[in-house]
Amino acid sequence: MFERLLERGYQVEFRSHARAILGVDFPGAAEELEDALIGATIPIEEIIAGGGGEAKGTQRLRRALAGAGWRKMEFVVETRINGVARESQSHEVDHVRELDSGERIAMEIEWNNKDPFYDRDLENFQRLHANGAISIGVIVTRGKSLHENMRAMVGRFLEERQVQTLEDMRQWGYDPTSRQRAAIQQRMTRAKNPQSFREAFVDKFVADKFGEATTHWRKLDDRLRRGVGNPCPLVLIGLPDSIVTFHEGKAALAEVEAAEAAIDAAEDAAG
Numbered sequence: 001m002f003e004r005l006l007e008r009g010y011q012v013e014f015r016s017h018a019r020a021i022l023g024v025d026f027p028g029a030a031e032e033l034e035d036a037l038i039g040a041t042i043p044i045e046e047i048i049a050g051g052g053g054e055a056k057g058t059q060r061l062r063r064a065l066a067g068a069g070w071r072k073m074e075f076v077v078e079t080r081i082n083g084v085a086r087e088s089q090s091h092e093v094d095h096v097r098e099l100d101s102g103e104r105i106a107m108e109i110e111w112n113n114k115d116p117f118y119d120r121d122l123e124n125f126q127r128l129h130a131n132g133a134i135s136i137g138v139i140v141t142r143g144k145s146l147h148e149n150m151r152a153m154v155g156r157f158l159e160e161r162q163v164q165t166l167e168d169m170r171q172w173g174y175d176p177t178s179r180q181r182a183a184i185q186q187r188m189t190r191a192k193n194p195q196s197f198r199e200a201f202v203d204k205f206v207a208d209k210f211g212e213a214t215t216h217w218r219k220l221d222d223r224l225r226r227g228v229g230n231p232c233p234l235v236l237i238g239l240p241d242s243i244v245t246f247h248e249g250k251a252a253l254a255e256v257e258a259a260e261a262a263i264d265a266a267e268d269a270a271g
Contacts, residue, residue: 001030002237004038011143011217011238015224018136018233022105025135029097029105033138036064037237041245043252044157048205049173057243058111061140062094070095070107075133091124096134107138110215111239118220122229129232136233139220143238147216151206153244158198160246165197173253180204 001023002012014022022030042057050056066072073096079087095107106128108121118139125137163169166181176184187200195203212219217238223229224236 002034005034005237008038009143009145009240009242010037011236011240013236015229015234015236016231018235021136021233022235025103026097026099026105029099032068032070032097033065033107036061036068036070037140037239039064040239040243042243043245043248044153045172045248045250045252047244048154048157048169049253054111058109062109065095065107068097070097072096073098073104073106075128077127077131077133089127091128093124093128095138104134105136105138106134107140110139110141110220112142112210113215115213115215115219117215118223119228122223122232122234125232125234126229134232136235137229138235138237140237140239141220142210142214142216143240144217145241146239146244147210147218149241150210151202153241154205155198155202156246158201163198163201166201169201171250176204180208 001019002010005012040057040061042055046055046057072092072094075091075093077089077091078085093106093108095109097105097107099105106125110117110121121139122137125134128134129137157163161168161172163172166176166184169175184197184200184204187195187203188197210216220236224234
């Protein structure tokens with residue numbers, strides 16, 4: 001199962017008999033998930049221009065999943081006594097695949113959130129599974145290679161695009177805050193072990209946007225080792241560094257700029 005993903009470097013882990021459940025009861029859903037993930041790419045320009053937020057590549061993945069029937073769903077769980085609702089909890093899940101049998105698979109994508117989002121996801125899955133609302137929970141997140149090699153990839157971008165200054169970054173859709181500018185300048189001019197511009201930029205950008213307190217594989221594994229989400233069957237998928245591409249150039253910025261323009265237009269219309 002998921003052999004194509006494994007060949008491409010994805011991390012895949014199953015918990016609480018999820019492999020058997022998915023393979024025997026929901027093979028079609030597993031194939032849909034693999035088909036959506038195997039085509040996932042994120043141009044390095046989207047990572048830079050997005051400043052650490054959700055890349056357009058992950059948004060495209062969300063749309064591909066929605067097109068295959070993995071749609072957002074809100075679950076409302078009520079406690080009733082003699083027909084009277086006494087307690088109600090709602091749980092919204094970004095991607096739910098509802099099968100003809102009525103059984104459901106719930107999935108969340110954690111590209112680059114704060115790591116406590118894992119607690120929310122896993123605890124939601126646990127409650128929904130205990131109430132019979134879902135059969136399996138799936139989490140797709142930044143894998144080990146993608147997280148650990150982020151500095152090298154950002155450095156490669158600066159080297160290949162011959163970025164020498166912060167002003168050079170403007171053409172790639174990134175304009176740091178005054179605080180970030182000051183921090184980079186401080187690293188370059190400090191008396192002990194001063195850094196080059198590229199070294200200073202890489203360290204600051206990655207620490208700010210893809211730091212240890214964000215959602216990546218080790219932080220997810222920490223929760224699982226503590227038993228968060230247990231005993232809900234889980235499928236865990238780590239996105240690899242191989243999904244990051246370097247050949248698009250400025251063409252990759254078109255979708256980012258179009259999305260930003262759409263947001264600006266919506267805000268203007270609302271104002």
